Amino acid sequence: xxxxxxxxxxxxxxxxxxxxxxxxxxxxxxxxxxxxxxxxxxxxxxxxxxxxxxxxxxxxxxxxxxxxxxxxxxxxxxxxxxxxxxxxxxxxxxxxxxxxxxxxxxxxxxxx
Amino acid sequence: xxxxxxxxxxxxxxxxxxxxxxxxxxxxxxxxxxxxxxxxxxxxxxxxxxxxxxxxxxxxxxxxxxxxxxxxxxxxxxxxxxxxxxxxxxxxxxxxxxxxxxxxxxxxxxxxx
Numbered sequence: 292x293x294x295x296x297x298x299x300x301x302x303x304x305x306x307x308x309x310x311x312x313x314x315x316x317x318x319x320x321x322x323x324x325x326x327x328x329x330x331x332x333x334x335x336x337x338x339x340x341x342x343x344x345x346x347x348x349x350x351x352x353x354x355x356x357x358x359x360x361x362x363x364x365x366x367x368x369x370x371x372x373x374x375x376x377x378x379x380x381x382x383x384x385x386x387x388x389x390x391x392x393x394x395x396x397x398x399x400x401x402x403x
Numbered sequence: 404x405x406x407x408x409x410x411x412x413x414x415x416x417x418x419x420x421x422x423x424x425x426x427x428x429x430x431x432x433x434x435x436x437x438x439x440x441x442x443x444x445x446x447x448x449x450x451x452x453x454x455x456x457x458x459x460x461x462x463x464x465x466x467x468x469x470x471x472x473x474x475x476x477x478x479x480x481x482x483x484x485x486x487x488x489x490x491x492x493x494x495x496x497x498x499x500x501x502x503x504x505x506x507x508x509x510x511x512x513x514x515x516x
Binding site: 294327329331336337338339342348380382389390391392393394395396397 | 438440447449450453498500505507509
């Protein structure tokens with residue numbers, strides 16, 4: 292199972308919006324609405340930000356939103372804040388043959 | 404609240420095995436899958452496998468097939484991940500996670516080269 296493809300880095304200024312893409316295949320992202328996004332600050336465990344493509348767990352800011360089109364999922368962060376600077380990972384269910392899950396390579400978000 | 408407690412660190416020799424524990428509390432242990440995810444130093448997240456604590460059924464990433472075993476003890480609400488034939492490339496933080504939602508703090512496994 293190949294990793295999902297994410298840009299290595301994105302950046303934006305405070306108050307701006309950014310979008311991080313996550314490209315998979317018709318066997319994973321394209322077939323299931325089971326895409327999650329995680330935020331990870333240095334030295335910390337990952338934190339769930341989005342699940343099932345576009346749902347936010349309780350306590351996650353509504354500045355974070357998710358969507359999917361075809362084999363590509365996206366995470367959008369609006370009104371960028373300094374605290375959003377972190378690594379972001381997407382993750383998708385990869386099919387009922389193996390019942391495996393697959394992560395993206397991660398994207399470093401820099402708030403300028 | 405959900406808590407997943409893992410030991411802090413393990414150091415193992417090449418060729419040895421490591422068994423990492425994950426003690427769960429704050430939810431019904433048998434109602435959620437426990438996944439294991441690892442992160443090598445400076446690298447991304449890698450899904451290793453999962454176990455259904457209710458029946459012990461497991462699914463492993465192909466990469467680890469043959470040298471990974473996940474088990475659970477429902478009497479203590481603890482999940483275990485054992486990785487054998489360790490090599491230096493297995494040096495990583497190993498996380499347990501409930502349904503890829505709540506995460507433990509990770510166990511650093513070091514395999515010196």
